[in-house]
Amino acid sequence: MLHAQFRAMYSTPWMSDIVVGTMRWGIWDAKFTTAQYEAMIDKAMSLGMSTFDHADIYGNHTTEAEFGAALKLHPEWRSQIELVTKCGIIHVCDQKPAHYTKAYDFTKAHILQSAEDSLRNLQTDYLDVMLLHRPDLLMDPDEVAEAFELLYSSGKVRSFGVSNFTPSQIKLLQSTVPVGVHQLEISVKDVSAFDDGRLDQCTLDGIVPMAWSPLGGGNLPEGVASVLGSLASEFGVTPQAIALAWLLQHPAGILPVIGTTKAENLEAAQTALNIKLDRQQWYTIYQAATGIRLP
Template sequence: MSDIVVGTMRWGIWDAQFTTVQYEAMIEKAMSLGMSTFDHADIYGDHTTEAEFGAALKLHPAWRSQMELVTKCGIIRVCDQKPGHYIKAYDFTKSHILQSAEDSLRNLQTDYLDVMLLHRPDLLMDPDEVAEAFEMLYTSGKVRSFGVSNFTPSQVQLLQSTVPVGVHQLEVSVKDVSAFDDGRLDQCTLDGIVPMAWSPLGGGKLPEAVVSALSTLAVEFEVTPQAMALAWLLQHPSGILPVVGTTKAENLEAAQAALNIKLDRQQWYTIYQAATGTTLP
Protein backbone atom coordinates (compact mmCIF):
# COMPACT_ATOMS: atom_id res chain seq x y z
CA MET A 1 0.00 0.00 0.00
CA SER A 2 1.09 3.57 -0.56
CA ASP A 3 2.46 5.70 2.29
CA ILE A 4 -0.48 8.06 1.85
CA VAL A 5 -3.93 6.57 1.25
CA VAL A 6 -6.49 8.47 -0.81
CA GLY A 7 -9.89 8.70 0.85
CA THR A 8 -12.98 8.77 -1.37
CA MET A 9 -15.70 9.47 1.20
CA ARG A 10 -16.31 13.05 0.04
CA TRP A 11 -16.03 12.46 -3.72
CA GLY A 12 -19.67 11.58 -4.27
CA ILE A 13 -23.04 12.89 -3.16
CA TRP A 14 -21.90 13.48 0.42
CA ASP A 15 -19.84 16.43 -0.78
CA ALA A 16 -18.12 17.10 -4.13
CA GLN A 17 -20.54 15.20 -6.38
CA PHE A 18 -17.80 14.37 -8.87
CA THR A 19 -18.64 13.52 -12.44
CA THR A 20 -17.02 10.45 -13.97
CA VAL A 21 -14.47 12.74 -15.62
CA GLN A 22 -13.60 14.25 -12.24
CA TYR A 23 -13.23 10.80 -10.71
CA GLU A 24 -10.85 9.92 -13.53
CA ALA A 25 -8.81 13.08 -12.99
CA MET A 26 -8.45 12.59 -9.23
CA ILE A 27 -7.53 8.93 -9.57
CA GLU A 28 -4.96 9.72 -12.25
CA LYS A 29 -3.50 12.59 -10.21
CA ALA A 30 -3.19 10.47 -7.10
CA MET A 31 -1.49 7.64 -8.94
CA SER A 32 0.92 10.03 -10.64
CA LEU A 33 2.01 11.09 -7.14
CA GLY A 34 2.57 7.49 -6.05
CA MET A 35 -0.67 7.35 -4.05
CA SER A 36 -1.96 4.00 -5.24
CA THR A 37 -4.21 3.00 -2.33
CA PHE A 38 -7.84 4.16 -2.38
CA ASP A 39 -10.06 3.94 0.69
CA HIS A 40 -13.77 3.19 0.30
CA ALA A 41 -16.71 2.00 2.36
CA ASP A 42 -19.93 0.48 1.14
CA ILE A 43 -21.97 3.25 2.80
CA TYR A 44 -20.11 6.21 1.26
CA GLY A 45 -22.47 8.42 -0.70
CA ASP A 46 -25.35 6.40 0.75
CA HIS A 47 -24.09 3.33 -1.12
CA THR A 48 -23.35 5.19 -4.38
CA THR A 49 -19.70 6.31 -4.29
CA GLU A 50 -18.16 2.89 -4.93
CA ALA A 51 -20.20 2.53 -8.11
CA GLU A 52 -19.20 6.00 -9.30
CA PHE A 53 -15.54 5.19 -8.71
CA GLY A 54 -16.04 1.87 -10.48
CA ALA A 55 -17.49 3.60 -13.53
CA ALA A 56 -14.28 5.63 -13.84
CA LEU A 57 -12.10 2.58 -13.23
CA LYS A 58 -13.90 0.65 -15.97
CA LEU A 59 -12.70 3.23 -18.50
CA HIS A 60 -9.06 2.49 -17.59
CA PRO A 61 -8.65 -1.28 -17.09
CA ALA A 62 -4.86 -0.99 -16.75
CA TRP A 63 -5.24 1.07 -13.58
CA ARG A 64 -6.57 -1.83 -11.50
CA SER A 65 -3.26 -3.70 -11.33
CA GLN A 66 -1.50 -0.49 -10.30
CA MET A 67 -3.73 0.33 -7.33
CA GLU A 68 -4.97 -1.14 -4.07
CA LEU A 69 -8.66 -0.94 -3.22
CA VAL A 70 -9.67 -0.88 0.44
CA THR A 71 -13.31 -0.99 1.47
CA LYS A 72 -15.31 -1.37 4.65
CA CYS A 73 -18.53 -3.11 5.59
CA GLY A 74 -20.73 -3.80 8.59
CA ILE A 75 -22.70 -0.57 9.07
CA ILE A 76 -26.46 -0.68 8.58
CA ARG A 77 -27.27 2.86 7.46
CA VAL A 78 -30.70 4.38 7.00
CA CYS A 79 -30.88 5.86 3.49
CA ASP A 80 -33.06 5.88 0.39
CA GLN A 81 -30.92 3.21 -1.27
CA LYS A 82 -31.65 0.78 1.58
CA PRO A 83 -35.42 0.99 2.26
CA GLY A 84 -35.26 -2.00 4.59
CA HIS A 85 -33.00 -0.15 7.03
CA TYR A 86 -35.02 1.70 9.69
CA ILE A 87 -32.35 2.25 12.37
CA LYS A 88 -28.58 2.48 12.37
CA ALA A 89 -26.97 -0.78 13.46
CA TYR A 90 -23.89 -2.94 12.92
CA ASP A 91 -23.85 -6.37 11.31
CA PHE A 92 -20.90 -8.77 11.15
CA THR A 93 -22.94 -11.84 10.30
CA LYS A 94 -21.53 -14.17 7.68
CA SER A 95 -24.34 -13.42 5.26
CA HIS A 96 -23.92 -9.66 5.58
CA ILE A 97 -20.14 -9.75 5.12
CA LEU A 98 -20.41 -12.00 2.06
CA GLN A 99 -23.15 -9.89 0.47
CA SER A 100 -21.24 -6.68 1.20
CA ALA A 101 -18.16 -8.07 -0.52
CA GLU A 102 -20.19 -9.06 -3.58
CA ASP A 103 -21.80 -5.62 -3.71
CA SER A 104 -18.45 -3.84 -3.46
CA LEU A 105 -16.91 -6.04 -6.14
CA ARG A 106 -19.80 -5.30 -8.46
CA ASN A 107 -19.87 -1.57 -7.72
CA LEU A 108 -16.11 -1.11 -8.04
CA GLN A 109 -16.14 -3.25 -11.20
CA THR A 110 -13.28 -5.44 -10.03
CA ASP A 111 -12.90 -9.15 -9.38
CA TYR A 112 -10.96 -8.74 -6.13
CA LEU A 113 -10.57 -6.38 -3.18
CA ASP A 114 -7.11 -5.82 -1.74
CA VAL A 115 -8.37 -5.14 1.78
CA MET A 116 -11.78 -5.45 3.44
CA LEU A 117 -12.32 -3.89 6.86
CA LEU A 118 -15.05 -4.30 9.46
CA HIS A 119 -16.16 -0.68 9.76
CA ARG A 120 -17.24 -0.28 13.40
CA PRO A 121 -17.44 -2.85 16.19
CA ASP A 122 -20.54 -5.04 16.20
CA LEU A 123 -21.20 -5.88 19.85
CA LEU A 124 -22.94 -9.06 18.69
CA MET A 125 -19.91 -10.22 16.70
CA ASP A 126 -19.24 -13.95 16.64
CA PRO A 127 -15.51 -14.29 15.79
CA ASP A 128 -16.02 -17.79 14.41
CA GLU A 129 -18.74 -16.58 12.05
CA VAL A 130 -16.54 -13.72 10.85
CA ALA A 131 -13.72 -16.21 10.30
CA GLU A 132 -15.98 -18.37 8.13
CA ALA A 133 -16.89 -15.40 5.96
CA PHE A 134 -13.30 -14.22 5.65
CA GLU A 135 -12.08 -17.71 4.78
CA MET A 136 -14.65 -18.04 2.01
CA LEU A 137 -13.73 -14.67 0.54
CA TYR A 138 -10.00 -15.35 0.78
CA THR A 139 -10.02 -18.84 -0.70
CA SER A 140 -12.22 -17.67 -3.58
CA GLY A 141 -9.71 -14.91 -4.34
CA LYS A 142 -12.31 -12.19 -3.86
CA VAL A 143 -10.57 -10.51 -0.91
CA ARG A 144 -6.82 -10.66 -0.36
CA SER A 145 -6.55 -9.37 3.22
CA PHE A 146 -8.74 -8.24 6.09
CA GLY A 147 -8.79 -5.80 8.95
CA VAL A 148 -10.87 -3.62 11.23
CA SER A 149 -11.74 0.00 11.84
CA ASN A 150 -12.43 1.82 15.11
CA PHE A 151 -11.87 -1.26 17.31
CA THR A 152 -10.50 -1.27 20.84
CA PRO A 153 -7.40 -3.40 21.52
CA SER A 154 -9.49 -6.05 23.27
CA GLN A 155 -11.91 -6.21 20.34
CA VAL A 156 -8.99 -6.69 17.96
CA GLN A 157 -7.61 -9.42 20.20
CA LEU A 158 -10.98 -11.16 20.26
CA LEU A 159 -11.16 -11.23 16.47
CA GLN A 160 -7.52 -12.32 16.25
CA SER A 161 -8.48 -15.48 18.12
CA THR A 162 -9.98 -16.74 14.86
CA VAL A 163 -8.57 -14.68 11.96
CA PRO A 164 -5.47 -12.61 11.17
CA VAL A 165 -6.00 -8.84 11.34
CA GLY A 166 -3.78 -7.04 8.84
CA VAL A 167 -5.03 -3.45 9.01
CA HIS A 168 -6.58 -1.24 11.68
CA GLN A 169 -8.07 2.02 10.47
CA LEU A 170 -8.47 4.37 13.40
CA GLU A 171 -8.79 8.04 14.21
CA VAL A 172 -5.49 9.68 15.05
CA SER A 173 -4.33 13.21 14.33
CA VAL A 174 -3.03 16.34 16.00
CA LYS A 175 -6.62 16.78 17.20
CA ASP A 176 -7.03 13.27 18.63
CA VAL A 177 -3.86 11.70 20.04
CA SER A 178 -5.54 9.03 22.18
CA ALA A 179 -4.28 6.19 19.97
CA PHE A 180 -0.72 6.98 21.04
CA ASP A 181 -1.33 5.95 24.63
CA ASP A 182 -4.46 3.77 24.75
CA GLY A 183 -2.74 0.69 23.34
CA ARG A 184 -4.09 0.74 19.79
CA LEU A 185 -0.87 1.76 18.05
CA ASP A 186 1.19 -0.36 20.44
CA GLN A 187 -0.91 -3.35 19.43
CA CYS A 188 -0.36 -2.57 15.76
CA THR A 189 3.39 -2.58 16.28
CA LEU A 190 3.38 -5.73 18.40
CA ASP A 191 1.15 -7.72 16.04
CA GLY A 192 2.35 -6.41 12.68
CA ILE A 193 -0.96 -4.66 11.97
CA VAL A 194 -0.84 -1.73 9.54
CA PRO A 195 -2.46 1.36 11.11
CA MET A 196 -4.38 3.71 8.84
CA ALA A 197 -5.35 7.13 10.16
CA TRP A 198 -8.74 8.47 9.16
CA SER A 199 -9.26 12.22 9.53
CA PRO A 200 -5.47 12.68 9.84
CA LEU A 201 -5.85 16.47 9.76
CA GLY A 202 -8.48 16.53 12.49
CA GLY A 203 -11.24 17.73 10.22
CA GLY A 204 -9.48 21.04 9.67
CA LYS A 205 -10.62 22.55 12.98
CA LEU A 206 -7.63 22.67 15.31
CA PRO A 207 -6.79 24.43 18.60
CA GLU A 208 -4.82 27.65 18.25
CA ALA A 209 -1.74 26.14 19.92
CA VAL A 210 -1.67 23.30 17.39
CA VAL A 211 -2.10 25.66 14.46
CA SER A 212 0.76 27.78 15.77
CA ALA A 213 3.11 24.82 16.24
CA LEU A 214 2.34 23.41 12.80
CA SER A 215 2.62 26.79 11.09
CA THR A 216 5.97 27.61 12.68
CA LEU A 217 7.50 24.32 11.58
CA ALA A 218 5.83 24.54 8.18
CA VAL A 219 7.65 27.80 7.51
CA GLU A 220 10.94 26.19 8.53
CA PHE A 221 10.41 23.22 6.18
CA GLU A 222 8.73 25.26 3.44
CA VAL A 223 5.59 23.15 3.37
CA THR A 224 1.95 23.65 4.31
CA PRO A 225 0.77 23.18 7.91
CA GLN A 226 -1.33 20.28 6.62
CA ALA A 227 1.77 18.55 5.26
CA MET A 228 3.45 19.07 8.63
CA ALA A 229 0.52 17.42 10.42
CA LEU A 230 0.81 14.41 8.10
CA ALA A 231 4.59 14.24 8.51
CA TRP A 232 4.11 14.14 12.27
CA LEU A 233 1.93 11.04 11.93
CA LEU A 234 4.18 9.41 9.35
CA GLN A 235 7.13 9.61 11.70
CA HIS A 236 5.53 7.38 14.34
CA PRO A 237 7.29 3.98 14.38
CA SER A 238 4.03 2.04 14.06
CA GLY A 239 3.99 2.98 10.37
CA ILE A 240 0.80 5.05 10.22
CA LEU A 241 -0.69 5.47 6.74
CA PRO A 242 -2.75 8.71 6.68
CA VAL A 243 -6.02 8.56 4.75
CA VAL A 244 -6.21 11.93 3.01
CA GLY A 245 -9.82 12.61 2.12
CA THR A 246 -9.49 15.66 -0.07
CA THR A 247 -11.53 16.60 -3.13
CA LYS A 248 -8.83 18.87 -4.57
CA ALA A 249 -5.82 17.73 -6.60
CA GLU A 250 -3.59 20.46 -5.17
CA ASN A 251 -4.14 19.06 -1.68
CA LEU A 252 -2.77 15.72 -2.84
CA GLU A 253 0.37 17.49 -4.01
CA ALA A 254 0.68 19.27 -0.66
CA ALA A 255 0.23 15.97 1.16
CA GLN A 256 2.99 14.33 -0.86
CA ALA A 257 5.45 16.88 0.55
CA ALA A 258 4.98 15.25 3.97
CA LEU A 259 6.95 12.23 2.78
CA ASN A 260 10.13 14.29 2.59
CA ILE A 261 9.96 15.79 6.09
CA LYS A 262 12.07 14.41 8.92
CA LEU A 263 11.36 15.93 12.33
CA ASP A 264 13.82 15.71 15.18
CA ARG A 265 12.61 14.64 18.62
CA GLN A 266 12.13 18.18 19.91
CA GLN A 267 10.14 19.21 16.84
CA TRP A 268 7.94 16.13 17.08
CA TYR A 269 7.26 16.69 20.78
CA THR A 270 6.56 20.37 20.17
CA ILE A 271 3.58 19.31 18.08
CA TYR A 272 2.62 16.56 20.52
CA GLN A 273 2.54 18.91 23.51
CA ALA A 274 0.52 21.45 21.55
CA ALA A 275 -1.91 18.67 20.64
CA THR A 276 -2.30 17.44 24.22
CA GLY A 277 -2.37 20.94 25.69
CA THR A 278 0.07 19.90 28.40
CA THR A 279 3.80 19.81 28.90
CA LEU A 280 5.63 16.52 29.35
CA PRO A 281 6.08 15.37 32.96
Protein backbone atom coordinates in the same frame (compact mmCIF):
# COMPACT_ATOMS: atom_id res chain seq x y z
CA MET B 1 -9.06 -20.99 17.98
CA LEU B 2 -7.40 -19.64 14.83
CA HIS B 3 -9.05 -21.35 11.89
CA ALA B 4 -6.77 -23.81 10.11
CA GLN B 5 -6.95 -22.17 6.71
CA PHE B 6 -5.53 -18.97 8.17
CA ARG B 7 -2.66 -20.53 10.11
CA ALA B 8 -0.23 -20.03 7.23
CA MET B 9 -1.94 -16.94 5.85
CA TYR B 10 -0.98 -13.73 7.54
CA SER B 11 -1.52 -11.21 4.80
CA THR B 12 -0.26 -7.75 5.69
CA PRO B 13 -1.05 -5.84 2.50
CA TRP B 14 1.19 -3.42 0.67
CA MET B 15 -0.33 0.06 0.50
CA SER B 16 0.99 3.46 -0.52
CA ASP B 17 2.47 5.68 2.21
CA ILE B 18 -0.43 8.08 1.75
CA VAL B 19 -3.89 6.62 1.12
CA VAL B 20 -6.52 8.52 -0.86
CA GLY B 21 -9.94 8.62 0.79
CA THR B 22 -13.05 8.74 -1.39
CA MET B 23 -15.74 9.48 1.21
CA ARG B 24 -16.31 13.05 0.02
CA TRP B 25 -16.06 12.44 -3.73
CA GLY B 26 -19.68 11.50 -4.27
CA ILE B 27 -23.07 12.83 -3.22
CA TRP B 28 -21.98 13.44 0.37
CA ASP B 29 -19.89 16.39 -0.79
CA ALA B 30 -18.17 17.06 -4.14
CA LYS B 31 -20.61 15.19 -6.40
CA PHE B 32 -17.85 14.29 -8.86
CA THR B 33 -18.67 13.46 -12.45
CA THR B 34 -17.08 10.37 -13.94
CA ALA B 35 -14.49 12.62 -15.59
CA GLN B 36 -13.62 14.14 -12.22
CA TYR B 37 -13.22 10.69 -10.69
CA GLU B 38 -10.87 9.83 -13.54
CA ALA B 39 -8.85 13.00 -13.03
CA MET B 40 -8.44 12.50 -9.27
CA ILE B 41 -7.50 8.85 -9.61
CA ASP B 42 -4.97 9.67 -12.32
CA LYS B 43 -3.49 12.54 -10.29
CA ALA B 44 -3.14 10.39 -7.19
CA MET B 45 -1.44 7.63 -9.16
CA SER B 46 0.99 10.13 -10.70
CA LEU B 47 2.02 11.12 -7.17
CA GLY B 48 2.58 7.53 -6.08
CA MET B 49 -0.67 7.39 -4.10
CA SER B 50 -1.99 4.08 -5.34
CA THR B 51 -4.26 3.03 -2.47
CA PHE B 52 -7.88 4.20 -2.44
CA ASP B 53 -10.07 3.94 0.64
CA HIS B 54 -13.79 3.19 0.31
CA ALA B 55 -16.71 2.00 2.41
CA ASP B 56 -19.91 0.44 1.17
CA ILE B 57 -21.98 3.21 2.80
CA TYR B 58 -20.14 6.18 1.26
CA GLY B 59 -22.48 8.38 -0.71
CA ASN B 60 -25.41 6.38 0.67
CA HIS B 61 -24.11 3.28 -1.09
CA THR B 62 -23.37 5.10 -4.38
CA THR B 63 -19.72 6.23 -4.29
CA GLU B 64 -18.18 2.81 -4.94
CA ALA B 65 -20.24 2.45 -8.11
CA GLU B 66 -19.26 5.92 -9.30
CA PHE B 67 -15.59 5.12 -8.72
CA GLY B 68 -16.08 1.80 -10.49
CA ALA B 69 -17.54 3.54 -13.54
CA ALA B 70 -14.31 5.53 -13.85
CA LEU B 71 -12.17 2.46 -13.26
CA LYS B 72 -14.00 0.58 -16.01
CA LEU B 73 -12.82 3.19 -18.52
CA HIS B 74 -9.19 2.42 -17.60
CA PRO B 75 -8.88 -1.35 -17.04
CA GLU B 76 -5.09 -1.01 -16.99
CA TRP B 77 -5.36 0.93 -13.73
CA ARG B 78 -6.60 -2.01 -11.68
CA SER B 79 -3.22 -3.72 -11.47
CA GLN B 80 -1.60 -0.43 -10.46
CA ILE B 81 -3.83 0.41 -7.50
CA GLU B 82 -5.06 -1.07 -4.22
CA LEU B 83 -8.73 -0.95 -3.28
CA VAL B 84 -9.70 -0.87 0.39
CA THR B 85 -13.32 -1.00 1.46
CA LYS B 86 -15.29 -1.38 4.66
CA CYS B 87 -18.49 -3.17 5.60
CA GLY B 88 -20.71 -3.85 8.59
CA ILE B 89 -22.69 -0.63 9.10
CA ILE B 90 -26.46 -0.73 8.61
CA HIS B 91 -26.91 2.77 7.22
CA VAL B 92 -30.31 4.42 6.98
CA CYS B 93 -30.80 6.05 3.58
CA ASP B 94 -33.20 6.12 0.65
CA GLN B 95 -31.07 3.59 -1.22
CA LYS B 96 -31.68 1.02 1.55
CA PRO B 97 -35.42 1.23 2.39
CA ALA B 98 -35.25 -1.83 4.66
CA HIS B 99 -32.87 0.00 7.01
CA TYR B 100 -34.83 1.88 9.68
CA THR B 101 -32.16 2.39 12.37
CA LYS B 102 -28.37 2.54 12.60
CA ALA B 103 -26.91 -0.85 13.52
CA TYR B 104 -23.83 -3.00 12.96
CA ASP B 105 -23.80 -6.45 11.35
CA PHE B 106 -20.82 -8.81 11.16
CA THR B 107 -22.85 -11.91 10.35
CA LYS B 108 -21.45 -14.23 7.72
CA ALA B 109 -24.33 -13.47 5.36
CA HIS B 110 -23.90 -9.71 5.66
CA ILE B 111 -20.12 -9.78 5.17
CA LEU B 112 -20.40 -12.02 2.11
CA GLN B 113 -23.16 -9.93 0.55
CA SER B 114 -21.26 -6.71 1.24
CA ALA B 115 -18.18 -8.10 -0.48
CA GLU B 116 -20.19 -9.12 -3.52
CA ASP B 117 -21.83 -5.69 -3.67
CA SER B 118 -18.47 -3.89 -3.44
CA LEU B 119 -16.94 -6.11 -6.12
CA ARG B 120 -19.84 -5.38 -8.44
CA ASN B 121 -19.91 -1.66 -7.71
CA LEU B 122 -16.15 -1.19 -8.07
CA GLN B 123 -16.19 -3.36 -11.21
CA THR B 124 -13.34 -5.54 -10.05
CA ASP B 125 -12.91 -9.24 -9.35
CA TYR B 126 -10.95 -8.76 -6.12
CA LEU B 127 -10.56 -6.38 -3.20
CA ASP B 128 -7.10 -5.77 -1.80
CA VAL B 129 -8.36 -5.11 1.73
CA MET B 130 -11.75 -5.48 3.41
CA LEU B 131 -12.28 -3.91 6.84
CA LEU B 132 -15.00 -4.35 9.44
CA HIS B 133 -16.11 -0.74 9.76
CA ARG B 134 -17.22 -0.32 13.39
CA PRO B 135 -17.38 -2.87 16.20
CA ASP B 136 -20.45 -5.10 16.25
CA LEU B 137 -21.14 -5.94 19.89
CA LEU B 138 -22.88 -9.12 18.72
CA MET B 139 -19.85 -10.28 16.71
CA ASP B 140 -19.18 -14.01 16.68
CA PRO B 141 -15.48 -14.31 15.72
CA ASP B 142 -15.98 -17.82 14.37
CA GLU B 143 -18.72 -16.60 12.05
CA VAL B 144 -16.50 -13.75 10.84
CA ALA B 145 -13.73 -16.28 10.21
CA GLU B 146 -16.05 -18.42 8.10
CA ALA B 147 -16.89 -15.42 5.93
CA PHE B 148 -13.27 -14.34 5.61
CA GLU B 149 -12.16 -17.88 4.72
CA LEU B 150 -14.67 -18.08 1.88
CA LEU B 151 -13.68 -14.67 0.52
CA TYR B 152 -9.96 -15.39 0.78
CA SER B 153 -10.05 -18.90 -0.67
CA SER B 154 -12.13 -17.69 -3.63
CA GLY B 155 -9.63 -14.90 -4.35
CA LYS B 156 -12.24 -12.21 -3.84
CA VAL B 157 -10.49 -10.52 -0.89
CA ARG B 158 -6.73 -10.62 -0.33
CA SER B 159 -6.40 -9.07 3.14
CA PHE B 160 -8.63 -8.28 6.09
CA GLY B 161 -8.74 -5.82 8.93
CA VAL B 162 -10.85 -3.63 11.16
CA SER B 163 -11.69 0.00 11.80
CA ASN B 164 -12.37 1.80 15.08
CA PHE B 165 -11.80 -1.29 17.26
CA THR B 166 -10.41 -1.41 20.79
CA PRO B 167 -7.36 -3.59 21.50
CA SER B 168 -9.51 -6.17 23.30
CA GLN B 169 -11.94 -6.36 20.37
CA ILE B 170 -9.04 -6.96 18.00
CA LYS B 171 -7.62 -9.62 20.30
CA LEU B 172 -10.99 -11.39 20.30
CA LEU B 173 -11.10 -11.40 16.50
CA GLN B 174 -7.47 -12.51 16.31
CA SER B 175 -8.48 -15.70 18.10
CA THR B 176 -9.96 -16.89 14.81
CA VAL B 177 -8.47 -14.79 11.99
CA PRO B 178 -5.38 -12.64 11.38
CA VAL B 179 -5.95 -8.89 11.41
CA GLY B 180 -3.71 -7.10 8.91
CA VAL B 181 -5.00 -3.53 9.08
CA HIS B 182 -6.55 -1.21 11.67
CA GLN B 183 -8.04 2.05 10.43
CA LEU B 184 -8.54 4.46 13.33
CA GLU B 185 -8.78 8.15 14.00
CA ILE B 186 -5.38 9.73 14.63
CA SER B 187 -4.42 13.38 14.22
CA VAL B 188 -3.15 16.39 16.13
CA LYS B 189 -6.76 16.74 17.33
CA ASP B 190 -7.05 13.13 18.53
CA VAL B 191 -3.85 11.65 19.95
CA SER B 192 -5.48 8.99 22.13
CA ALA B 193 -4.16 6.13 19.99
CA PHE B 194 -0.61 7.00 20.99
CA ASP B 195 -1.10 6.00 24.61
CA ASP B 196 -4.23 3.82 24.85
CA GLY B 197 -2.58 0.70 23.45
CA ARG B 198 -3.94 0.77 19.91
CA LEU B 199 -0.72 1.78 18.15
CA ASP B 200 1.31 -0.40 20.52
CA GLN B 201 -0.82 -3.34 19.45
CA CYS B 202 -0.28 -2.52 15.77
CA THR B 203 3.49 -2.53 16.29
CA LEU B 204 3.49 -5.73 18.34
CA ASP B 205 1.21 -7.68 15.99
CA GLY B 206 2.39 -6.32 12.64
CA ILE B 207 -0.94 -4.61 11.97
CA VAL B 208 -0.86 -1.72 9.50
CA PRO B 209 -2.43 1.40 11.08
CA MET B 210 -4.38 3.67 8.73
CA ALA B 211 -5.28 7.11 10.09
CA TRP B 212 -8.65 8.51 9.10
CA SER B 213 -9.15 12.26 9.46
CA PRO B 214 -5.36 12.71 9.78
CA LEU B 215 -5.70 16.49 9.64
CA GLY B 216 -8.43 16.59 12.26
CA GLY B 217 -10.97 18.01 9.85
CA GLY B 218 -9.32 21.45 9.98
CA ASN B 219 -10.19 24.16 12.52
CA LEU B 220 -7.27 23.24 14.76
CA PRO B 221 -6.88 24.68 18.26
CA GLU B 222 -4.88 27.89 18.25
CA GLY B 223 -1.89 26.39 20.04
CA VAL B 224 -1.62 23.48 17.61
CA ALA B 225 -2.10 25.72 14.58
CA SER B 226 0.64 28.04 15.82
CA VAL B 227 3.17 25.24 16.25
CA LEU B 228 2.36 23.70 12.88
CA GLY B 229 2.55 27.10 11.22
CA SER B 230 5.96 27.82 12.73
CA LEU B 231 7.37 24.50 11.60
CA ALA B 232 5.78 24.89 8.18
CA SER B 233 7.66 28.16 7.71
CA GLU B 234 10.87 26.49 8.81
CA PHE B 235 10.49 23.63 6.32
CA GLY B 236 8.91 25.67 3.53
CA VAL B 237 5.76 23.54 3.37
CA THR B 238 2.12 23.78 4.46
CA PRO B 239 1.00 23.23 8.06
CA GLN B 240 -1.00 20.26 6.78
CA ALA B 241 2.19 18.65 5.49
CA ILE B 242 3.78 19.03 8.93
CA ALA B 243 0.75 17.39 10.55
CA LEU B 244 1.02 14.45 8.16
CA ALA B 245 4.79 14.15 8.60
CA TRP B 246 4.22 13.99 12.35
CA LEU B 247 2.03 10.91 11.88
CA LEU B 248 4.26 9.33 9.25
CA GLN B 249 7.24 9.47 11.60
CA HIS B 250 5.70 7.13 14.17
CA PRO B 251 7.42 3.71 14.11
CA ALA B 252 4.09 1.87 13.86
CA GLY B 253 4.03 2.93 10.20
CA ILE B 254 0.88 5.05 10.16
CA LEU B 255 -0.67 5.52 6.71
CA PRO B 256 -2.71 8.76 6.59
CA VAL B 257 -5.99 8.61 4.64
CA ILE B 258 -6.32 11.94 2.83
CA GLY B 259 -9.99 12.76 2.33
CA THR B 260 -9.59 15.64 -0.09
CA THR B 261 -11.54 16.56 -3.21
CA LYS B 262 -8.80 18.81 -4.63
CA ALA B 263 -5.78 17.71 -6.65
CA GLU B 264 -3.60 20.46 -5.20
CA ASN B 265 -4.15 19.04 -1.72
CA LEU B 266 -2.78 15.71 -2.89
CA GLU B 267 0.34 17.49 -4.10
CA ALA B 268 0.72 19.29 -0.77
CA ALA B 269 0.29 16.03 1.11
CA GLN B 270 3.03 14.36 -0.89
CA THR B 271 5.58 16.86 0.45
CA ALA B 272 5.10 15.32 3.90
CA LEU B 273 7.04 12.27 2.75
CA ASN B 274 10.23 14.34 2.55
CA ILE B 275 9.97 15.95 6.00
CA LYS B 276 12.00 14.58 8.90
CA LEU B 277 11.17 16.07 12.29
CA ASP B 278 13.68 15.82 15.09
CA ARG B 279 12.62 14.60 18.53
CA GLN B 280 12.12 18.09 19.95
CA GLN B 281 10.00 19.17 16.98
CA TRP B 282 7.89 16.01 17.20
CA TYR B 283 7.28 16.44 20.92
CA THR B 284 6.56 20.15 20.52
CA ILE B 285 3.63 19.15 18.32
CA TYR B 286 2.59 16.40 20.74
CA GLN B 287 2.54 18.76 23.72
CA ALA B 288 0.54 21.31 21.74
CA ALA B 289 -1.90 18.57 20.73
CA THR B 290 -2.41 17.30 24.28
CA GLY B 291 -2.24 20.72 25.91
CA ILE B 292 -0.05 19.16 28.60
CA ARG B 293 3.64 19.72 29.17
CA LEU B 294 5.75 16.61 29.43
CA PRO B 295 6.70 15.70 33.01
